[in-house]
Amino acid sequence: MLSAPKRFRWVYVLPFIHFCAYLFSLSGVVVPALQSLAVAGEFIMLADLPVSLVAYALAWKYSSLAGLWILIVGTLWWYLLSRGIELAIDRLRDRGPVGQDRGEGR
Numbered sequence: 001m002l003s004a005p006k007r008f009r010w011v012y013v014l015p016f017i018h019f020c021a022y023l024f025s026l027s028g029v030v031v032p033a034l035q036s037l038a039v040a041g042e043f044i045m046l047a048d049l050p051v052s053l054v055a056y057a058l059a060w061k062y063s064s065l066a067g068l069w070i071l072i073v074g075t076l077w078w079y080l081l082s083r084g085i086e087l088a089i090d091r092l093r094d095r096g097p098v099g100q101d102r103g104e105g106r
Contacts, residue, residue: 011082
């Protein structure tokens, strides 16, 4: 019983990069010597803009909750974006040649 090798799921790459980059930027908050890395968190929040609006609202009083929001929901956001791109690519691949869909070329 040979099974087909599992293909590499690239949809996990962008969420993993987001998760690691935000943890990396948090090291600038925790370790005083790496304080300049904390600026990366602002760029990450800009990249997560639809999701980070909640974090911007929370950051005034609850900065820890805002950071947790970006870490969890921002990573989920990038997973959903990657998954949507994968579904769109799979749908385009399954369509076949251009003229075949509409009965053309007969």
